[in-house]
Amino acid sequence: GGSDSPSTESSAPAACETTTSVKLQLQWFTQAQFAGYFAAVDQGFYAAQCLDVSILEGGVDIVPQQQLADGAVDFALSWVPKALASREAGANIVDIAQIFQRSGTLQVSFKDKGITSPADFAGKNIGNWGYGNEFEIFAALTKAGLDPAADVTLVQQSFDMAALLAGDIDAAEAMTYNEYAQVLEAIDPATGKQYTADDFNVVSYEDEGVGMLQDAIWASGERLASDAVYKDTATKFVAASIQGWAFCRDDPQACADIVVSKGSKLGASHQLWQINEVNKLIWPAAGGAGMIDADAWDRTAKLAQETKNLEGSTVLTAAPDAEAYTNEIVTAALAILDGLDVDTKGSSFAPIDVTLNEGGA
Amino acid sequence: MTTVATIKKNRETVRRVRRAILFVVSLLFVAVAWELYKAVGPEAGGKIFGWKLLPRSNNNAMPHVWDMLMRYNRPELRGSDRKIWSVVLAGAWFSFRLALVGFAIGSTLGLGLSILMARFKIAERGILPYLVVSQTVPLIALAPLVVSWGGKLHIAGWTWPRWMSAAVLGAFLAFFPVAVGALKGLTSAPLASHELMDSYAASWWQTLRKLRFPAAIPFIVPSLKLAASASVIGVVVAEISTGLKGGIGRLIIEYAREATGDPAKVFTAVFGAAALGLAMSGLVTLADIYMMRNRPKEASA
Amino acid sequence: MSAIEITNISQAFNLGMSNQVDALTDINLSIASGEFVSLIGPSGCGKSTLLRLIANLLVPTSGAIVVNGKSAKQARLDQDYGMAFQQSGLFEWRTVAKNIELPLELKGWDKTRRQARATEMLELVKLSDFANHFPWQLSGGMQQRVAIARALAVHPSLLLMDEPFGALDEMTREHMQSELLSICRASGTTVVFVTHSIPEAVYLSNRVVVMSPRPGRVAEIVDVSIEGERNDATRDNAVFFQRITAVREALRGVEMSDHVRGIEDR
Amino acid sequence: MSAIEITNISQAFNLGMSNQVDALTDINLSIASGEFVSLIGPSGCGKSTLLRLIANLLVPTSGAIVVNGKSAKQARLDQDYGMAFQQSGLFEWRTVAKNIELPLELKGWDKTRRQARATEMLELVKLSDFANHFPWQLSGGMQQRVAIARALAVHPSLLLMDEPFGALDEMTREHMQSELLSICRASGTTVVFVTHSIPEAVYLSNRVVVMSPRPGRVAEIVDVSIEGERNDATRDNAVFFQRITAVREALRGVEMSDHVRGIEDR
Amino acid sequence: MSSRSLSVIRSVLPPAVFGVAFIAAWELVVKGFNLKPYFLAPPSKIWQKFTENIDLIWGAAKVSGTNALIGLLLGAFLGMVMSFALSRFKFLNNLITPLAIALNAVPIFVLVAVLNNMFAITSEVPRRIMVTLVVYFIVLVNVAKGLTQVIPTHVEMMKSYAASDTQILCKVRIPNAVPYLFTALKISAPASVITAFVSEYFGGSQNGLGSRITSNIANSKNAVAWAYVLGACLLGLSFYMVSSLLEGVATPGGRAKRTREDR
């Protein structure tokens, strides 16, 4: 039908002869980390592309890229190293848009522990989440000349940051947009007031040069190669998603409200903080949002091959093949968005100031 | 005569009321103990005999009982008008239905297996070790398989709903105690009764129905109690691990992430799960009372 | 045709172990169809064991048993017999009536027919009022009567009864004896009957088999041969007393030798 | 002093329910110390129930029981009596010897003393060879003898026995009867004894209590009063036969009325 | 052939045949449907990883196994003591049982998270407490039933000896509860193992089987993860076999013989 005309100006779904159903698998629960997709649903960006997108939340044992490879969903979000590991294990999945251009992982510690760089981890209890989210820590340790198995005590963190606040662990893994906010929302029993950024030291893996690529949109390699309709859907999906992210960049408050209305559990100020921090990971995007930067890709792949974990194994045993990512889709998607006058670079992006309330409320 | 009957009935009611009161008392007792410990226990935990066995008593680790209770009556999120108790109640109801399905599947499967094993010695030798093994396979390794294979199942227009995976995982935990307990029970009838059935040339199935099964009931009942708890756990865990929304498991993990700033919140959901377990085994207890109503009881002299 | 043909039967428990018990040795016995045979002998001499062997609930260590012209096993599978055990063996989860209906259920009788038969049997054993009681609500003798009713309910062609009237008072016992006799007479049932009461054995039986104690053997077979129908008059019959004495003497004989041997053993 | 004083005892089961059973009504009975009293009556008339009441295993619906000058409960707690149940009630997980030792263990006897007594009792019931067998390896009569040995092992001052010899053959029974009498004579034991055998009741007892069927009542008390020691000669005594007839007649009386009533009931 | 070796063959052969058939079917399914390793690894691959990582697996199994064992022993002990107490003091029953059920209905790792906050995330105590709780419940439910499901005549008899409730407990109820206890132990054996490593899922030292399994699955190293699962299986199976052996030893008088062995 006519729906494949990329220059459709009308955003009215009525213009579509047919709508394509699309399932997107998130890594985790509804929160502002995925605000762009929720915004795209809410604002009708997907509908304008004749897509009917349903967003599936993640679970502890749901590995999104496996859901994708099994054909249970059409697209999945995943961190790059983990997805590459699945690819190495036979899952034919392809990175078609690198939404987060930077890593948002931190290692947070109380000021008095004096942990300002990975070298200071030596002899400390170092928290991490496990579940494949710990490789940046290993990379940083390796880079600092420390042996993960001997020089530090690695401790898996619970769902919350209580272990850090209680002093069980000296430095906790935290995402800028989530767990870091949680400690800032907590009350310092000594003062009776919320903790402030001044109470903590923060090591940023991105700044330490061991950041790995995180949230990306993955598609089925097999279907991309054989199914033109799917490929077209992918393009539209990426386009509308980026449009959603652009919306969130321009109106973080509206975006946070959308996420809260979708049933996210952490509070409103937390979601606003989160969208603001996530924006920092996406914008500005020099080559256009979603473009995969070859340098960052290679660095991620290299770290994934070289960093040994506690068991002495690495994420990847060989370099990922060239088909593991493609900029073809995102390029076409950006072209659609250009036609819609959407700013896909965000060069003038400036984060806002967010005040976290107690408990994130 | 009728008055005696009424007295008896009244006595029964009195017993039930007393039991309910005792339960409340025991809850109060725990609450008081909790608060007492908070009052005297070390804020940062402590050691006995060099073991770190004393828990921390601070408000993050052990919120005040009233804080937890009050939390039920406050909105789930600021600005939302849904009180937590209604959210937890809805979640518990959702999970309860799943657990019921899991329990039904699991106990049927467990019974079936136990019958198979009671029937064929060789099956017992062949299967039992693997049933044991199956229980040591963590759900985390199974959940993705079940979700993915279930998702591919389409039988005559019926598609596998996502919640079915959770129910199946509940059944996976529930079937084992039933299989083991029922197997023991099915082989527990006295030899003399078997001889009686043999003298009637009763077939194996007849013996099963008329003798083995009724004789197994005292063993099956505790198994069913375990299965009821197990199915709740299985469902709650499966909700967490498969990302199923709407149940108490989901609430627990969502609230757990907020424990840093709102430690009382997660307890509201945890208590919800506990209540769920109580409801399930309450059902089994009712079944127990019904099934054992005609068995000889100890004289209460 | 003989209903039961027992040839060279021996039975040992815990064979080859230190606590081996030779329950029966070299039993030969032939029971005619329609005959009423009682087994009598000291406690532990193997009467119940012999009954179990005939019923194919035990497989003999050696020897052969033929029942109604077929193997004991086949006879069991064909449900040729009814059995009343020494312990009543009622199912505690079934009411009295349901216990009696059990063998009928297994025969596939429909419900109304079963209930009619159960009611009939309950009247026979005088327990109509207790149809809906559970076994543990009955006295010892009442339980035993339920077990008898259960064994008689199917009208088997061969009845094996192990001290069925042991827990009954004299009058109920006599009532049950007459009922049993009239049932057997009417249907030509063959009965093997274990009892400790010599008058009972003589009153009921065509022949009384006296067994000697461990290892159980057939010590003597007393032919009762009282003419005519047995009834209350029989109990005052001179022949009746004569037979009782014969059995008693046979029994004393085997028991004395047991006691003497018992002393020698020490 | 009377050992047992029973006043206006009534016992109903399932009180107030549709299936109420009036097991006993208005029982009055006084048993002197050292006396041997037998209870006899039709099946289900409440003999076992009465024994249970004396032993304080049941609490009467109404009425009072005084044992050895104290309440039945106190007497039980003081371990004044030994009891042999109608069902042997042996523990399947204990050997024969260990079953007999059980009450001795509870009295806190030491091991050697216990074993000596168990050996002695096993000889008494002629089961020395079976000390290390388990109950299910014994015949019915042998199990019953173990239960008797267990009841006698503690030498209680009051013995309650419920059809203890029901499954024994005539000779073993007579042997046990004499043993029981000589034990009681030697130690002045009071015995309440349930039996269905009229000769046994008369032979053993000072008085025979004849009970009427449901609701159980004391119909008649037959004073046996045979002079001198009981021994084999007693069984040929004319008084003995006379008493037997008396008891039998009393029993027929109550049973006939039962039967007539039974017919009316329908 | 001696009857002894025959009986060994009889007891080993069926599980072996079944196991081989199962593994072969698994292997065939994986190969036949060309299932990718990220989805399901073939047994041959798992075995290979198992042998390659045997040291690591053994080390991790020791950590989780110790937790499981301590919890199993403690839980069985407490469960028995508590059910004795419950049968002895009836009113406790109404007090304790609902609490035990409630506690047991809370999923393991949630309780562990709560316990982790109460103790310390680096401590093994919460995990052991968790196993203890699970085993305790299983034992309590079964043994409590066994203690009450006695033959009434036996209790009457003991009462006629003026036996105290404690004596009735020791001489009648406990022997009667033995088969129930072993049923409970057999259920507990695998339960203790899985509880021990499930309590590692969300926090604590990363040295046990549980954390290894999760991190390998998250990294799509399915074969390695299943190799650890295999280690867990062996651990659970050995616990089970020990309880089975104990049952044989502790069942006096070959009571099993009283019931029908199938022919």
Ligand SMILES: Nc1ncnc2c1ncn2[C@@H]1O[C@H](COP(=O)(O)OP(=O)(O)OP(=O)(O)O)[C@@H](O)[C@H]1O
């Ligand atoms: N399962 C068994 N294991 C070992 N020995 C047994 C078993 N069953 C019976 N016996 C032994 O076999 C012998 C005969 O037992 P049986 O029950 O046939 O005696 P009985 O003649 O019926 O005696 P009673 O009149 O006392 O019932 C006894 O010595 C008994 O100990």
Ligand SMILES: Nc1ncnc2c1ncn2[C@@H]1O[C@H](COP(=O)(O)OP(=O)(O)OP(=O)(O)O)[C@@H](O)[C@H]1O
């Ligand atoms: N637990 C009970 N529940 C209800 N009824 C009972 C119970 N125990 C006994 N009965 C009834 O009480 C009556 C008397 O029973 P009991 O056992 O005392 O009789 P008995 O005189 O010992 O008879 P038998 O000579 O047959 O042993 C019977 O009708 C019986 O059904």
Ligand SMILES: [Mg+2]
């Ligand atoms: Mg016998």
Ligand SMILES: [Mg+2]
């Ligand atoms: Mg009685």
